[in-house]
Amino acid sequence: MQVQLRWTDPNTGKPSNPTLATPIAFGSDFAVMPSRLDDQAVSRMVLPNNAVEPYHALLEVGDGQLLINDRGSRIGAKVNGVALPFQPVVAGDILQIGPYEITVVAIKTAATAAIPNEPAMGTVGLSEAATAASASGGDGFGPDGTCDRQIGFLVKRRCGRTSTAGCPHCRNGQVATDTDPYRDDYDLYPGYGHYGRNYWGYHYYSNRDRYYYDPASRQVDFTEADAASFEDESDQDYEMDLDAS
Amino acid sequence: MVEGNRWLIYALGGGWGHLNRAIALARQAPHPVEILVNSPYATAVETVLEDPHITLRMLPADLSAATAPTYVQAWISQPANCLIVDTFPRGLVGELADILPKLQLPRILIHRDLNPNYIAAKNITAFVRQHYDQILIPGEPSAPLAHLPQAHGTDPWLLREADELSRVRDQVRDCWQLPSDRPVIIICATGRPDEAQRFGELLGAIAATFPHCAVRCLAHHRPPNCHPAQWISHWPGMDVLQLADLVVGGAGYNLTYECKALQIPLIALPLDRQYDRQDRRAAQHTFPVRQTSDCLSTITQRLTQWRPRPAIPRYTNGNHAALRAIMTVTRANHRPAPRG
Numbered sequence: 001m002q003v004q005l006r007w008t009d010p011n012t013g014k015p016s017n018p019t020l021a022t023p024i025a026f027g028s029d030f031a032v033m034p035s036r037l038d039d040q041a042v043s044r045m046v047l048p049n050n051a052v053e054p055y056h057a058l059l060e061v062g063d064g065q066l067l068i069n070d071r072g073s074r075i076g077a078k079v080n081g082v083a084l085p086f087q088p089v090v091a092g093d094i095l096q097i098g099p100y101e102i103t104v105v106a107i108k109t110a111a112t113a114a115i116p117n118e119p120a121m122g123t124v125g126l127s128e129a130a131t132a133a134s135a136s137g138g139d140g141f142g143p144d145g146t147c148d149r150q151i152g153f154l155v156k157r158r159c160g161r162t163s164t165a166g167c168p169h170c171r172n173g174q175v176a177t178d179t180d181p182y183r184d185d186y187d188l189y190p191g192y193g194h195y196g197r198n199y200w201g202y203h204y205y206s207n208r209d210r211y212y213y214d215p216a217s218r219q220v221d222f223t224e225a226d227a228a229s230f231e232d233e234s235d236q237d238y239e240m241d242l243d244a245s
Numbered sequence: 246m247v248e249g250n251r252w253l254i255y256a257l258g259g260g261w262g263h264l265n266r267a268i269a270l271a272r273q274a275p276h277p278v279e280i281l282v283n284s285p286y287a288t289a290v291e292t293v294l295e296d297p298h299i300t301l302r303m304l305p306a307d308l309s310a311a312t313a314p315t316y317v318q319a320w321i322s323q324p325a326n327c328l329i330v331d332t333f334p335r336g337l338v339g340e341l342a343d344i345l346p347k348l349q350l351p352r353i354l355i356h357r358d359l360n361p362n363y364i365a366a367k368n369i370t371a372f373v374r375q376h377y378d379q380i381l382i383p384g385e386p387s388a389p390l391a392h393l394p395q396a397h398g399t400d401p402w403l404l405r406e407a408d409e410l411s412r413v414r415d416q417v418r419d420c421w422q423l424p425s426d427r428p429v430i431i432i433c434a435t436g437r438p439d440e441a442q443r444f445g446e447l448l449g450a451i452a453a454t455f456p457h458c459a460v461r462c463l464a465h466h467r468p469p470n471c472h473p474a475q476w477i478s479h480w481p482g483m484d485v486l487q488l489a490d491l492v493v494g495g496a497g498y499n500l501t502y503e504c505k506a507l508q509i510p511l512i513a514l515p516l517d518r519q520y521d522r523q524d525r526r527a528a529q530h531t532f533p534v535r536q537t538s539d540c541l542s543t544i545t546q547r548l549t550q551w552r553p554r555p556a557i558p559r560y561t562n563g564n565h566a567a568l569r570a571i572m573t574v575t576r577a578n579h580r581p582a583p584r585g
Binding site: 007008080081094101103237238239240241242243244245 | 257258259260262263283304308309310311312313315332335336337338339362363366367497518519520521
């Protein structure tokens with residue numbers, strides 16, 4: 001089962017929107033959370049806050065439905081404000097783990113899942129599938145062990161993955177590091193890089209908050225790197241403040 | 246959704262504008278009106294709002310941008326026959342974007358000027374075109390959505406009719422000891438604490454420069470540097486403004502159009518807001534200034550033309566036309582309740 005989550009870091013204000021495979025562990029200490037459960041790789045979400053237990057809760061599948069299992073934390077794991085030791089979760093629910101309020105944006109079951117098993121960007125949400133196969137100086141990886149490849153269709157951004165496993169950009173390391181996976185696409189869009197009115201990119205740029213990657217429905221291939229780049233845009237600040245006028 | 250004879254007005258947003266505009270409309274409504282607000286001034290207004298048909302529903306203070314949508318959704322689910330949304334078509338934190346497409350109620354947007362960057366970033370034009378039955382534009386015909394087919398312009402909406410002001414004029418003058426034989430300058434201090442402080446400093450400079458004038462500060466909280474004897478806390482502010490010869494303040498919606506209706510010069514220091522373009526409004530309807538020195542020189546110019554003001558001018562309150570327009574939509578755009 002694939003779960004798309006969304007939250008804003010209460011410390012930094014930075015939004016995150018990863019899509020992860022279950023089971024998903026939440027805690028403040030990456031090393032304390034299990035890397036595997038029942039022979040399944042665990043996506044470990046690090047929520048760095050003193051109110052969050054080192055291994056706080058586990059989002060897992062039971063009897064075909066998504067459940068959150070509070071690991072006996074002091075403050076509980078709440079779903080829509082209700083703390084129970086074990087409770088079902090559906091799309092639209094808000095999980096509260098310490099100061100983190102995590103929205104369950106979408107849940108895709110095996111029958112409908114088509115999201116590649118992508119690890120999330122940054123230090124949180126690195127799935128075991130990614131970390132287990134961490135790079136050891138292979139092609140395209142820098143001295144810090146992360147990928148140097150420039151990814152993103154609209155806006156280039158350093159990949160930063162620790163592994164090629166599950167990467168949709170290099171296709172598990174099968175695309176040469178000096179090859180832009182979008183090379184052929186750019187031939188179709190000579191105005192690439194121009195987002196002003198009357199350029200083809202204007203439409204995509206203006207509607208960028210609507211995009212998500214859903215191969216099942218063949219929605220726009222708007223890559224995570226593009227999304228991450230746009231997070232820095234000032235207009236992302238709209239609709240964030242209840243005191244605005 | 247069960248329908249009821251009630252209007253819901255979504256008026257979330259900081260400051261006075263959303264609150265006062267919603268109440269100005271609600272006072273004309275033929276049905277009970279419930280207004281969802283989070284203005285810091287709402288609690289104070291509720292204590293003096295003598296209209297049993299208007300309910301102010303305060304958004305709980307401990308809600309965040311992430312938790313407010315659940316509350317808003319529950320609030321909209323109550324029986325009503327009309328949803329009126331002030332200023333933010335998708336909701337203040339975007340929460341209405343998910344709610345409106347499923348809502349079986351006529352939807353009306355109150356549209357004042359908005360930052361075009363917000364319009365572009367959130368694809369507001371297409372959203373409003375699709376999800377609102379009517380757009381009411383009180384007093385700002387050049388607002389960015391005015392070109393949409395469901396747009397309907399009215400005069401600005403005001404909290405007081407001219408005859409209401411006449412009835413309280415002497416009482417307010419006595420209460421706040423405002424003279425009639427010399428110029429009255431009122432500084433309207435609104436906004437964030439740093440902005441209120443600036444208005445407080447401006448008050449001191451104006452009082453020192455124009456000692457022959459009665460200088461007062463109209464504000465919910467007394468700003469720093471404002472002597473208690475100079476402070477006026479009164480709602481609606483229009484009751485007091487009618488007695489002014491000059492007004493100094495920001496260029497928010499209420500103050501700008503209240504001064505315009507009363508034909509009182511407003512010397513405006515436009516405040517920086519995320520969605521509201523006060524610069525633009527100030528340029529159209531006020532004497533805009535940036536610095537204290539500019540403000541003082543503008544006051545000097547205006548005072549050279551001073552003479553006791555005549556009676557309250559006649560003006561049109563746009564909320565009457567708004568009421569007629571809304572009634573047309575609620576009757577014609579009846580949406581049946583969903584089945585099952």
